[in-house]
Amino acid sequence: MAIFKVSRVETTPFDGQKPGTSGLRKKVKVFKQPHYLENFVQSTFNALGADKVRGATLVVSGDGRYYSKDAIQIIIKMAAANGVRCIWVGQNGLLSTPAVSAVIRERIGHDGSKASGAFILTASHNPGGPHEDFGIKYNMENGGPAPEGITDSIYSNTTTIKEYLIAEDLLDVDISQIGLTSFGGPEGKFDVDVFDSASDYVKLMKSIFDFQSIKNLLSSPKFSFCYDALHGVAGAYAKRIFVEELGAQENSLLNCVPKEDFGGGHPDPNLTYAKELVDRMGLGKTNTEQDPPEFGAAADGDADRNMVLGKRFFVTPSDSVAIIAANAVQSIPYFSGGLKGVARSMPTSAALDVVAKNLNLKFFEVPTGWKFFGNLMDAGMCSVCGEESFGTGSDHIREKDGIWAVLAWLSIIAYKNKDNLEGDKLVSVEDIVRQHWAKYGRHYYTRYDYENVDAGGAKELMAYLVKLQSSLSEVNNIIKGIRSDVSNVVNADEFEYKDPVDGSISKHQGIRYLFEDGSRLVFRLSGTGSEGATIRLYIEQYEKDQSKIGRDSQDALAPLVEVALKLSKMQEFTGRSAPTVIT
Numbered sequence: 001m002a003i004f005k006v007s008r009v010e011t012t013p014f015d016g017q018k019p020g021t022s023g024l025r026k027k028v029k030v031f032k033q034p035h036y037l038e039n040f041v042q043s044t045f046n047a048l049g050a051d052k053v054r055g056a057t058l059v060v061s062g063d064g065r066y067y068s069k070d071a072i073q074i075i076i077k078m079a080a081a082n083g084v085r086c087i088w089v090g091q092n093g094l095l096s097t098p099a100v101s102a103v104i105r106e107r108i109g110h111d112g113s114k115a116s117g118a119f120i121l122t123a124s125h126n127p128g129g130p131h132e133d134f135g136i137k138y139n140m141e142n143g144g145p146a147p148e149g150i151t152d153s154i155y156s157n158t159t160t161i162k163e164y165l166i167a168e169d170l171l172d173v174d175i176s177q178i179g180l181t182s183f184g185g186p187e188g189k190f191d192v193d194v195f196d197s198a199s200d201y202v203k204l205m206k207s208i209f210d211f212q213s214i215k216n217l218l219s220s221p222k223f224s225f226c227y228d229a230l231h232g233v234a235g236a237y238a239k240r241i242f243v244e245e246l247g248a249q250e251n252s253l254l255n256c257v258p259k260e261d262f263g264g265g266h267p268d269p270n271l272t273y274a275k276e277l278v279d280r281m282g283l284g285k286t287n288t289e290q291d292p293p294e295f296g297a298a299a300d301g302d303a304d305r306n307m308v309l310g311k312r313f314f315v316t317p318s319d320s321v322a323i324i325a326a327n328a329v330q331s332i333p334y335f336s337g338g339l340k341g342v343a344r345s346m347p348t349s350a351a352l353d354v355v356a357k358n359l360n361l362k363f364f365e366v367p368t369g370w371k372f373f374g375n376l377m378d379a380g381m382c383s384v385c386g387e388e389s390f391g392t393g394s395d396h397i398r399e400k401d402g403i404w405a406v407l408a409w410l411s412i413i414a415y416k417n418k419d420n421l422e423g424d425k426l427v428s429v430e431d432i433v434r435q436h437w438a439k440y441g442r443h444y445y446t447r448y449d450y451e452n453v454d455a456g457g458a459k460e461l462m463a464y465l466v467k468l469q470s471s472l473s474e475v476n477n478i479i480k481g482i483r484s485d486v487s488n489v490v491n492a493d494e495f496e497y498k499d500p501v502d503g504s505i506s507k508h509q510g511i512r513y514l515f516e517d518g519s520r521l522v523f524r525l526s527g528t529g530s531e532g533a534t535i536r537l538y539i540e541q542y543e544k545d546q547s548k549i550g551r552d553s554q555d556a557l558a559p560l561v562e563v564a565l566k567l568s569k570m571q572e573f574t575g576r577s578a579p580t581v582i583t
């Protein structure tokens with residue numbers, strides 16, 4: 001057994017190591033500076049405290065983006081030096097964010113141990129490669145992202161750090177081979193356990209869904225399926241689940257080989273960046289596809305996000321979570337006992353609220369960031385939750401889960417067609433969505449993203465919008481001058497959240513303008529970018545009138561969009577005449 005020594009390395013703080021909505025995300029060149037990653041990792045160990053680190057089993061892996069393999073070796077050496085007992089690594093350093101959550105919660109190690117936390121190496125939907133983004137975040141023993149108390153303490157440690165511990169002479173571990181490697185250190189044995197990235201996750205999915213009914217659907221000649229991993233880590237799971245377990249054709253998988261640079265693409269599953277899938281589903285601008293598949297879906301780099309499409313049909317994520325919640329009990333065995341409650345993030349449309357009311361379910365509105373759902377789930381108050389930002393999930397883990405969402409949709413389609421697989425026409429994704437609107441009303445919804453704008457201008461825009469809120473009559477005068485057919489603003493504020501479980505308060509979670517007819521405008525600064533600022537504008541309007549629920553959403557929302565852009569002086573503050581992405 002190789003023996004290692006522990007070195008104390010002197011260091012000085014770096015500016016800007018504050019974790020965002022979901023961890024620290026920066027350009028690779030920033031992470032590659034000597035001591036940069038090490039400072040953040042040591043600050044995390046220090047924030048957790050020796051009793052949570054010494055003797056612990058921790059997971060280290062991620063979406064496989066460029067620099068992950070180097071980072072994994074550094075973290076292994078630092079973990080050894082900080083007294084960690086065992087590190088678990090997914091083969092080739094690959095584990096999706098939901099799989100990490102599942103591994104923390106479910107996996108039992110060779111010595112009977114369980115993991116108490118994880119470093120997840122991902123910048124999610126941001127591009128990868130030597131000139132693109134890297135990221136790191138820490139998840140806790142419940143499998144969910146560290147709460148603000150911990151991330152604040154990590155950040156505060158990064159501002160005062162003076163040294164870190166590392167076992168510099170520990171040999172690199174071959175993470176391409178499954179197996180256990182043991183080392184001896186000053187405090188005893190230290191193990192690195194390289195394991196199969198998919199098996200724990202596949203097992204969990206099989207315990208939640210009725211795989212046989214999904215298999216029946218996929219084998220129906222009338223059903224066709226397409227899944228695009230955008231060269232992210234979802235590919236490592238898609239083949240195992242959709243092809244090997246469920247019998248989908250191999251050619252239904254697009255871009256399912258994980259790549260360090262995501263094939264040069266932007267691994268964000270939306271209508272702009274998932275272009276190949278969008279074209280294949282008959283939603284491209286030129287629309288040359290003769291017979292698009294019945295169902296299509298895409299994932300982001302770390303496979304926690306999902307976009308669901310039907311034949312020539314886009315399912316807006318806010319509708320997706322509402323539809324899953326409305327159908328979960330009948331369609332998904334895991335929920336057959338009923339839902340404990342449902343939750344959405346504030347900017348997500350109120351489609352879920354209507355379902356909750358109708359089914360008499362507990363309902364929660366939380367700030368953007370999956371960590372806020374975790375507390376509700378741990379307290380047994382929430383089963384299904386989702387966000388407008390292509391995130392959907394449940395209390396089976398403590399992260400959103402892209403493949404779970406696809407399996408949930410396939411389960412619903414299978415259920416709706418259970419006596420119809422031999423029929424003339426399947427109940428389609430579009431049918432399911434339209435039936436939902438007919439029952440609950442429709443929330444027209446769109447999001448405008450202004451990516452990488454000047455941070456100063458973005459701040460000024462937000463400050464201007466907050467200032468305007470002090471006089472609603474002034475706001476309504478401005479609005480009437482822009483469009484007389486838009487209803488009155490009756491309330492305007494900055495969203496603040498008091499966690500019902502631990503009482504913690506999160507302020508400044510987005511600027512809201514609430515209209516008399518239930519419409520909403522929400523403005524937020526993204527917390528997941530790595531450069532400049534990204535402004536997100538969310539626009540929503542509720543329509544119950546059956547004769548008006550079938551409109552094109554951009555047409556239906558045009559008056560509110562015009563109001564939002566002019567009221568906020570978007571072009572003046574950002575210099576942009578159009579958003580980068582519209583969903």
Ligand SMILES: O=P([O-])(O)O[C@H]1O[C@H](COP(=O)(O)O)[C@@H](O)[C@H](O)[C@H]1O
Pocket residue numbers: 021022123124125300304305345368369370371387389391525526527528529536
């Ligand atoms: O980036 P991911 O997939 O880890 O997702 C993260 O960021 C999303 C977008 O955040 P923002 O609007 O601040 O960019 C959040 O909705 C999500 O809860 C969080 O986990």
Ligand SMILES: [Mg+2]
Pocket residue numbers: 097124125300301302303304305
């Ligand atoms: Mg993600």
